[in-house]
Amino acid sequence: MKHQEIVMIVDFGGQYAQLIARRVRECGVYCEILPYNKSAEEILAQNPKGIIFSGGPSSVNAENAPQVDPGVFKAGVPILGICYGMQLMAKELGGEVSKPEKHEYGHTDFYRNGSSALFEGVSEKTAVWMSHGDAVTDMPAGFGLTGHTDLTPTAAMADEARRFFGVQFHPEVVHTPEGTTMLKNFLFKICECKGGWSMGNYIDIVVENIREKVGKHNVICALSGGVDSSVAAVLVHKAIGEQLTCVFVDHGFLRLGEAEQVVDTFKNKFNMKLVHIDASKHFMSLLKGVTEPEKKRKTIGAEFIHTFQEEANKLEDVKFLVQGTLYPDVVESGTATASTIKSHHNVGGLPKDMKFQLIEPLRELFKDEVRELGRQLGLPEEVVNRQPFPGPGLAIRIIGEITPERLDILRRADFIVRDVIKQHGLYNDIWQSFAILPAAIRSVGVQGDERTYDYTVGIRAVTSSDGMTADYFRFPWEVLDEMSRRICNEVAGVNRVVYDITSKPPSTIEWE
Ligand SMILES: Nc1ncnc2c1ncn2[C@@H]1O[C@H](COP(=O)(O)OP(=O)(O)OP(=O)(O)O)[C@@H](O)[C@H]1O
Ligand SMILES: O=c1[nH]c(=O)c2[nH+]cn([C@@H]3O[C@H](COP(=O)(O)O)[C@@H](O)[C@H]3O)c2[nH]1
Ligand SMILES: NC(=O)CC[C@H](N)C(=O)O
Numbered sequence: 001m002k003h004q005e006i007v008m009i010v011d012f013g014g015q016y017a018q019l020i021a022r023r024v025r026e027c028g029v030y031c032e033i034l035p036y037n038k039s040a041e042e043i044l045a046q047n048p049k050g051i052i053f054s055g056g057p058s059s060v061n062a063e064n065a066p067q068v069d070p071g072v073f074k075a076g077v078p079i080l081g082i083c084y085g086m087q088l089m090a091k092e093l094g095g096e097v098s099k100p101e102k103h104e105y106g107h108t109d110f111y112r113n114g115s116s117a118l119f120e121g122v123s124e125k126t127a128v129w130m131s132h133g134d135a136v137t138d139m140p141a142g143f144g145l146t147g148h149t150d151l152t153p154t155a156a157m158a159d160e161a162r163r164f165f166g167v168q169f170h171p172e173v174v175h176t177p178e179g180t181t182m183l184k185n186f187l188f189k190i191c192e193c194k195g196g197w198s199m200g201n202y203i204d205i206v207v208e209n210i211r212e213k214v215g216k217h218n219v220i221c222a223l224s225g226g227v228d229s230s231v232a233a234v235l236v237h238k239a240i241g242e243q244l245t246c247v248f249v250d251h252g253f254l255r256l257g258e259a260e261q262v263v264d265t266f267k268n269k270f271n272m273k274l275v276h277i278d279a280s281k282h283f284m285s286l287l288k289g290v291t292e293p294e295k296k297r298k299t300i301g302a303e304f305i306h307t308f309q310e311e312a313n314k315l316e317d318v319k320f321l322v323q324g325t326l327y328p329d330v331v332e333s334g335t336a337t338a339s340t341i342k343s344h345h346n347v348g349g350l351p352k353d354m355k356f357q358l359i360e361p362l363r364e365l366f367k368d369e370v371r372e373l374g375r376q377l378g379l380p381e382e383v384v385n386r387q388p389f390p391g392p393g394l395a396i397r398i399i400g401e402i403t404p405e406r407l408d409i410l411r412r413a414d415f416i417v418r419d420v421i422k423q424h425g426l427y428n429d430i431w432q433s434f435a436i437l438p439a440a441i442r443s444v445g446v447q448g449d450e451r452t453y454d455y456t457v458g459i460r461a462v463t464s465s466d467g468m469t470a471d472y473f474r475f476p477w478e479v480l481d482e483m484s485r486r487i488c489n490e491v492a493g494v495n496r497v498v499y500d501i502t503s504k505p506p507s508t509i510e511w512e
C-alpha cells in the first residue's frame with residue numbers, strides 16, 4: 001500500500017513485532033511489517049523514513065540465524081534495532097555478541113550514558129523491560145555506548161552520524177514507561193517523520209490506492225457480514241462504486257438466521273450490489289468424511305474461491321477479489337518467521353491456481369483498529385461491534401465429521417448461548433462466544449427417568465483485544481446455569497454441557 005510516509009518493521013520472529021507496529025501507528029506514523037528474508041530492495045521499495053528491526057527467538061551466533069540483507073545499512077535510512085535487532089546490527093557491522101552468564105528477563109533499571117538523540121527527554125535512570133540471553137560485548141566501529149544496566153554493560157548503543165541505534169530492551173511494551181518517548185524520538189527527531197497519520201487519512205490513502213490499482217476493471221468482494229469484510233466492502237465501494245459487486249456465500253455452516261440477517265442489513269443499510277449464493281449442498285458433499293481440521297479448512301478455502309470464480313464468470317471483466325483479511329489471519333496462517341498455527345481459509349487455505357488478484361485493505365491492521373475505521377466510515381454500531389465469526393463457520397466447531405444432524409444440534413445450542421448472553425447484557429463485554437460440538441464424545445445421562453447416550457455441548461467465551469491472545473470469560477454461575485439448562489431442555493440429542501476454561505495460549509479460541 002502506498003503512503004506518503006512509511007516506516008518499515010523487519011520481523012525476526014519476535015513476540016512483539018506487531019506491538020511495535022501498533023505503537024508506531026499510535027504515534028501517528030504509518031508502518032508495515034516485513035519478514036526478515038525480504039531483499040533490501042523490497043524493504044526500501046516504499047522509500048521508508050526509517051527501519052525498525054524487531055526482537056527474535058534465535059541467537060545471532062546460531063547456525064541459520066535470521067539475517068538481514070546488508071543492503072539496508074547502505075541506504076542512508078535510520079535504523080533502530082531492538083533486542084535481537086540490536087544484536088544483529090552489532091554483529092553485521094563488525095561487532096561481537098556473546099552469551100553472558102546471567103540473563104535478564106523482565107523489569108530492569110536502565111542508566112543512560114552520554115546524550116543520544118534516541119533518549120532526549122528520557123530520565124537518567126529509567127525502568128525498562130528486558131528479555132534476552134545474548135548481549136553485545138563489542139560494539140562495531142562508529143558506535144558509542146548510550147546506556148547500561150547492572151548486568152548488561154552495553155544495553156544501548158548508537159552511531160549518531162549514520163543514525164543507527166540499538167537497544168537491548170523493549171521500548172514497545174507498556175512495562176517500559178518511557179518507551180514511547182524513545183520511539184517518538186526515533187520517528188520524529190531521527191527519521192524526521194511528520195506524523196499526522198490517522199484512520200481518517202488512512203481512508204483517503206487507501207481509497208486512492210484502490211482506484212489506481214483497479215482502473216476500469218470490475219471487482220467482487222467476499223462479504224460475510226462480519227466486521228472485517230463489511231469495512232473492506234464499504235472502503236472499496238467508496239473508491240469504485242458501481243464497479244463493485246459483493247458476494248455472500250451461504251456454505252451451510254452459518255448460524256441460525258444469519259443468512260437472512262446479512263442480506264437484510266446489506267440490502268437496507270448499504271447501497272451496494274449484493275449476490276447471495278446458496279452453496280450449502282455442494283460444500284456439504286465436499287466435506288463428507290473429512291475430520292482433519294486442516295483438511296476441512298483447506299477444502300472450505302478452496303471452495304470459497306471456486307464459488308467466487310463462478311460468480312465472477314457471470315459478470316464482465318472481474319480481475320480483483322476483495323477480502324477482509326486482518327494481520328492476525330496472516331500471522332496465524334504462518335509466515336517466513338511465524339509458524340503455522342492454523343490455516344485461515346482466506347490466507348493459508350487459498351488454492352494455488354487462484355485467478356484473482358487480491359485486494360486486502362485491512363491486511364496490516366488489528367481488529368480494534370478495523371472497528372475504529374468502521375466507525376469513521378459510518379458503519380452502524382451493530383456491525384462494528386459484532387463478535388467475530390470464522391469464515392469456515394460451524395464446520396470447524398463440529399469436532400469430527402460434519403453431518404446435517406450435528407449441524408442442527410450445534411446451531412440450536414449456539415443460538416441459546418448467544419441469546420442468554422444478550423439477555424444478560426454481556427454481548428459487548430465478550431470478544432467471542434459460541435457453542436462447540438465435540439462429536440466423538442457421547443456420554444450417559446438420565447432424562448425423564450430414561451437412560452440417554454447423547455452429545456456433549458461445549459461453551460466457549462473469551463475476552464481479547466486482537467484475537468492473538470485471549471482469556472476465558474468469567475461468567476456469573478447463574479448465566480452458565482441458564483445456558484446449560486436451556487440447552488439440555490431445548491436441544492434434543494444433548495445431555496451434558498461443559499464450559500471451556502482455557503486461555504490462548506495454550507489453547508486457541510476455536511477448537512479446530
Ligand atoms: N460466508 C462468506 N461469504 C463470503 N465471504 C466470506 C464469508 N465468510 C468469510 N468470508 C471472507 O473471508 C474473510 C475473512 O473472514 P473473517 O471471519 O475473518 O472476517 P469477517 O467475517 O469479515 O469479520 P469477522 O472477523 O468479524 O467475522 C472475510 O473478510 C470475507 O472476505
Ligand atoms: O475468517 C476466519 N477464517 C478462519 O479460517 C479462522 N480461524 C479462526 N478464525 C478466527 O480468528 C480468531 C483467532 O482464532 P483462533 O484462536 O482459533 O486461532 C477467532 O476470532 C476465530 O474465530 C478464523 N476466521
Ligand atoms: N527478545 C529478543 O529479541 C531475544 C534475542 C535473543 N534471542 C536473546 O536471547 O538474546
Ligand SMILES: [Mg+2]
Pocket residue numbers: 224226227388389390391
Ligand atoms: Mg467472519
